[in-house]
Amino acid sequence: MGVRPIRCITCGKLLADKYEEFDRRVKSGENPKVVLDEMGIRRYCCRTVMLTSIDLTDEIAKFKKW
Amino acid sequence: MGPRGGGEGGDGGFEVDIEIRALNDGEMEFKLSGVNPAFANALRRAVIREVPTMAVDEIEVLVNDSAIHDEIIAHRIGMVPLKTPLRGYSLPEECNCEDGKCPKCSVTFSLKKEGPGVVVTGDLKSSDENVVPVDDSIPLVKLEKGQKLELLAIARLGLGRMHAKWQPGVATYKYMPVLRVDPRRCDGCNACVEVCPPKILSPSNGKIKVSDVTKCTMCRMCERACRREAITLRYDDTEFIFRIESNGALKPEQILQKAIKSLEDKCKEFIKLLDKLVE
Numbered sequence: 001m002g003v004r005p006i007r008c009i010t011c012g013k014l015l016a017d018k019y020e021e022f023d024r025r026v027k028s029g030e031n032p033k034v035v036l037d038e039m040g041i042r043r044y045c046c047r048t049v050m051l052t053s054i055d056l057t058d059e060i061a062k063f064k065k066w
Numbered sequence: 067m068g069p070r071g072g073g074e075g076g077d078g079g080f081e082v083d084i085e086i087r088a089l090n091d092g093e094m095e096f097k098l099s100g101v102n103p104a105f106a107n108a109l110r111r112a113v114i115r116e117v118p119t120m121a122v123d124e125i126e127v128l129v130n131d132s133a134i135h136d137e138i139i140a141h142r143i144g145m146v147p148l149k150t151p152l153r154g155y156s157l158p159e160e161c162n163c164e165d166g167k168c169p170k171c172s173v174t175f176s177l178k179k180e181g182p183g184v185v186v187t188g189d190l191k192s193s194d195e196n197v198v199p200v201d202d203s204i205p206l207v208k209l210e211k212g213q214k215l216e217l218l219a220i221a222r223l224g225l226g227r228m229h230a231k232w233q234p235g236v237a238t239y240k241y242m243p244v245l246r247v248d249p250r251r252c253d254g255c256n257a258c259v260e261v262c263p264p265k266i267l268s269p270s271n272g273k274i275k276v277s278d279v280t281k282c283t284m285c286r287m288c289e290r291a292c293r294r295e296a297i298t299l300r301y302d303d304t305e306f307i308f309r310i311e312s313n314g315a316l317k318p319e320q321i322l323q324k325a326i327k328s329l330e331d332k333c334k335e336f337i338k339l340l341d342k343l344v345e
Contacts, residue, residue: 003134006145006204007313012233014147014313017201057133057208064133064210 004053010045022050087280092311094318097280098239099305106239106306109325113237115227116328118157119315120148120173120197122231124220131213132181142206143219144231146187147313148173150223151196152320157223167220173197175219181209190219197221200314234321235312242305243282247274251296258288258297280307 006016018039025035036047085097098106125140132139161171175190188202207215224232254272264281267274267288274297288297310318 003138003142003205003207006142007230011236012230012313013236013311014200016146016204020203061133061208061210 003057004055005049008043008046008049011043013041013043013046015041015046015049018050019055087307089319091317092314094310094312094322096308097242097305098308099242101304101306103241103303103306106308108329109308110237110239112325112329113235113310113321114233116225117234117316117321117324118150118223118225119232119234120150120155120221120223121229122146122148122175122219123222123224126218126220127216128218129214129216132207132209132215134207139207139215139217143175143190144229146204146206147200147315148197148221149200150234150315152316152324154196155223157225166222169193171222173221175221176217177219178216179209179214181213182211184208185215233313234316234324235310235318237308237310237321237325239306239308240284241301241303242307243279243284244300244302245276245279245282245288246298246300247276248296248298249273251294252292253294253296255293257291257293261287261291263287 004016004019007013008015018041022032022035022039026032032051036050041047041050081100083097083099085099086094087097088095098109122140122143125136125143127136127139130136130139155173156171158166158171161168163171166172174193177185177190179185179189184205185207186202187199187204187206189206190199192198209215226233252273254269254274256269256274258274259267259269263285264283266277266279266281268277269275282299284299284301286299289295289299310321312318312321316324
């Protein structure tokens with residue numbers, strides 16, 4: 001889809017407000033497992049979305065025809 | 067309480083008890099006892115199917131220069147949970163208006179933004195200050211320089227059974243684990259302590275102590291690790307650990323209240339229909 005999902009695809013938990021903190025902390029070298037645990041993302045469905053979704057909006061924007 | 071008690075008391079009725087274990091703005095955990103699995107599941111399904119919440123249902127795109135299609139923007143805005151007041155709005159099916167756009171059953175959001183920048187939920191201007199996105203920083207679309215986005219969104223009450231965007235949250239339950247250690251058989255080898263994933267077993271005086279049995283995941287690793295069959299894991303199907311996790315639209319206790327109300331209304335409706343049949 002290109003844009004990171006707002007809710008968990010399986011259970012519907014709101015995730016869109018958590019990407020920023022997650023990405024920042026993982027980028028700064030923290031263990032993703034610890035970050036997910038501390039952010040209260042318990043279920044493996046939500047954890048999959050957090051770990052594997054990629055923001056491709058900039059890529060898509062290149063192909064926008066005016 | 068028995069291994070297959072079914073929850074009925076001696077007089078054939080239910081002796082239901084709720085013990086709140088944790089409660090905050092987003093989550094609620096309680097022990098539900100004296101009911102059978104069918105009732106616990108009915109409650110779980112009532113929470114995810116029958117609690118009315120607000121979500122954007124219709125969208126009118128006036129200008130969209132962004133790289134994202136109208137439909138995807140509509141889907142994203144629809145998925146944003148909206149804070150829902152308990153009273154004041156009615157379901158569109160139950161409203162007297164014809165088009166489902168009257169102020170009694172709908173809230174209108176307007177959005178107008180020009181790039182460069184990210185359009186976030188905070189840019190949605192609501193016609194009712196009580197119905198707003200639960201978080202203002204959710205990114206919806208990214209706009210490049212000069213691109214414009216302008217739209218109107220109409221939010222309505224809805225039920226989880228119509229679309230998952232109207233689900234107020236997640237509800238789960240599990241049977242109460244019953245973990246017994248036979249002190250006559252246990253020789254204190256501590257094999258079970260090592261393998262237990264939630265780490266609820268600890269050695270004490272050469273025997274095994276269970277700290278918080280509600281954390282048990284029922285994996286039976288301890289049973290398998292024990293060479294002397296001293297540890298047995300059963301479950302009590304008249305006691306449940308029930309969790310309600312809100313996505314922010316309603317408070318968890320409000321969700322539970324609304325869910326039970328919907329069950330009650332359904333039963334009343336059923337009795338009414340039966341009465342009609344009997345007459």
